Amino acid sequence: MNNCLLTTAASLATPARLVEPGPWIGHIPFAFWLLEQARPQRSLVELGTHSGNSYFAFCQGVLENGLTTRCYAIDTWEGDHQSKSYGEEVYQSVTSYNNQHYGNFSSLLRMRFDEALPLIPDRSIDLLHIDGLHTYEAARHDFESFRQKLSDSAIVLFHDTAVREKDFGVWRLWEELSAQLPHLNFTHSSGLGVLFVGKSQAPSLEPLLEMLQSRQGRDLVMQYFERLGQVVELKWQNAKLAQRLQRRERHIEEVRRSFSWRLTGPLRIAGRQLGRLLPSWTSGKVVASPLFRD
Numbered sequence: 001m002n003n004c005l006l007t008t009a010a011s012l013a014t015p016a017r018l019v020e021p022g023p024w025i026g027h028i029p030f031a032f033w034l035l036e037q038a039r040p041q042r043s044l045v046e047l048g049t050h051s052g053n054s055y056f057a058f059c060q061g062v063l064e065n066g067l068t069t070r071c072y073a074i075d076t077w078e079g080d081h082q083s084k085s086y087g088e089e090v091y092q093s094v095t096s097y098n099n100q101h102y103g104n105f106s107s108l109l110r111m112r113f114d115e116a117l118p119l120i121p122d123r124s125i126d127l128l129h130i131d132g133l134h135t136y137e138a139a140r141h142d143f144e145s146f147r148q149k150l151s152d153s154a155i156v157l158f159h160d161t162a163v164r165e166k167d168f169g170v171w172r173l174w175e176e177l178s179a180q181l182p183h184l185n186f187t188h189s190s191g192l193g194v195l196f197v198g199k200s201q202a203p204s205l206e207p208l209l210e211m212l213q214s215r216q217g218r219d220l221v222m223q224y225f226e227r228l229g230q231v232v233e234l235k236w237q238n239a240k241l242a243q244r245l246q247r248r249e250r251h252i253e254e255v256r257r258s259f260s261w262r263l264t265g266p267l268r269i270a271g272r273q274l275g276r277l278l279p280s281w282t283s284g285k286v287v288a289s290p291l292f293r294d
Ligand SMILES: C[S@@+](CC[C@H](N)C(=O)[O-])C[C@H]1O[C@@H](n2cnc3c(N)ncnc32)[C@H](O)[C@@H]1O
Pocket: 021, 023, 024, 047, 048, 049, 050, 051, 052, 053, 054, 055, 074, 075, 076, 077, 078, 079, 080, 083, 111, 112, 113, 114, 131, 132, 133
């Protein structure tokens, strides 16, 4: 078994941009690796971009691997009943980041998925990521309507294959589709199904497809990318925690410097002195209130 095929520089790369919401973040190492290996020639299309964690990971992969892939992100940027509606600032932020970093090969199509169909040529998509509404009916519709757009080396990714709550139904679609085609299904980070739809997959993917044929090989691929995903997620959680601490420290500093804090200084000093005196007057049970501490 050729284990070295997994441990590439791309799989270990650091994501340039991570934002809320974070359920996709754990799949970024695999996304980087897949782009490096599959090297999509024509286009990459994402159905459902929201704040851009998955999409900008794909764009970063395209850029860092020197690929010529044309990238399209399709979304109304209004949200749906599962992702909940969100504000206009999300689209503004995605647009400005896209223009700044990937504007020469990436376009944002702000419309419903069906409205974008006439804009995408048939048999042109090498990599399709389906991450819109996750009901069975919606995910099936998205897959079926974009099927004719897939190239003969196409790979389709489905997010949320592991979510079985409420009306999520990608898992059911996944069970049906994966029975017919070569595939891989990550169970971490809400699940990511990887379906090798095109009949002529890139020769560079042959070792992976071979590995997936044995239970041992499949488990190794899943474990490897799950662990890398955990590292990326943990780093992100740490960074968020550090930011929160910094904000809290800044806030405390601002309070200390504020006019009212300085004005009430004598009161706090008096309170401390009172706190020291009181225990000797009573049975020693009285403790100075935290309000009077500096
Ligand atoms: C789960 S979020 C996408 C998450 C994103 N891929 C990430 O990495 O965080 C789903 C997005 O799909 C969009 N959406 C759902 N159904 C849609 C449709 N039919 N047409 C356009 N956008 C749609 C929503 O606006 C929402 O932003």
